Amino acid sequence: MTELSSVAKVILGALQLGPRTGYGIKRMVDRSTRFFWAASYGQIYPELRRLEETGLVESASEPRGGRPRRVHRLTPAGRAALRDWLRSDASTHEVRDEGLLKLFFASALPPSEAVELVRAKERGHRRMLERLGVIEAGVPRRDGRVDFPRLCLEYGIGLNEWAAEWCARAAERIEANARKEARK
């Protein structure tokens, strides 16, 4: 068993929640994991082929009217591969945060502009919160068993709230410091 590619992970996971077309996988990703695990058509369609070749996925043609359509589902081997991955202990965590990079180099700007830079990052997190809030409102709240996708959504909301508030506090600190410097 070779390692799963990064697209394979999200494809196997999506198919575990039900049979889907490539297009349907893309739609699901764009409405959920996209914020921490994106995938494009250029990855999904070729990978579905490879996964079928290696026996983790099987597919059947199920046209809707005259529109061709290929529905994919997990094989038992695919379900096993998904579980193996879920149980593996290594997990990558990569971040590219341009707002933070700008803040890192903010000494190249006058303090007032450094403040604006942090406020821009704050606005970015607030915009994200709006988007996540819309998604949250659209997902029915089901009680009883733990809803893992919803848990991830709550994580995203909490994280962005924390970040937005941190930015607000940082902006105040920088401003206070700039006023102090100006008085000297």
Place this chain on the structure above:
Amino acid sequence: MTELSSVAKVILGALQLGPRTGYGIKRMVDRSTRFFWAASYGQIYPELRRLEETGLVESASEPRGGRPRRVHRLTPAGRAALRDWLRSDASTHEVRDEGLLKLFFASALPPSEAVELVRAKERGHRRMLERLGVIEAGVPRRDGRVDFPRLCLEYGIGLNEWAAEWCARAAERIEANARKEARK
């Protein structure tokens, strides 16, 4: 003026803090921005050439003993390009969080293993906190003007603390729910 590449941003920023060799830029990045903006030799050296061709950077050979060495510095155009970028309002923010993706699909595992999965994410954040703590201890605390790199470090520490604690709470929630289910 074409857009700056992602490496160019961190190179210009690094050179603004002082002249450096390609190796020195890499070292600085690895000790600071790496956690939210990485760069490799395969990007840095070719980009330094391009930046010199477009006049944002200039370089001089300054061998140390018999060891060849090329020190790079910003030109006035380079400093202007850095400021233009810092003032631009669009900032990308991308995340790849495999632990969260696993949690998203955790319904494929029994609850006890779902808990283990969140605890693994928690440990990941705690490990990161240790690394950041070491860096923090190594950087001298200077008071007076705002220290932007240190501010970014504090952001990283706060963020990972928040995430670790969220994981601990989530693990408890999943565990409590599993016990409740088991009693039924």
Place this chain on the structure above:
DNA sequence: TCACCCATGTAAGGGGTTACATGATTGC
């Protein structure tokens, strides 16, 4: 002497996005 750091660079390959081409169906 040996390990470790300083220093420059490239080649191969994998990962990923964007844009395009193509066309059917559904609902207003």
Place this chain on the structure above:
DNA sequence: GCAATCATGTAACCCCTTACATGGGTGA
């Protein structure tokens, strides 16, 4: 009739990491 959505796929291109090749300097 038109726009939006469903649906499949590819080609070009950029980004980025890893590994390798090469060698001098420094300190225990």
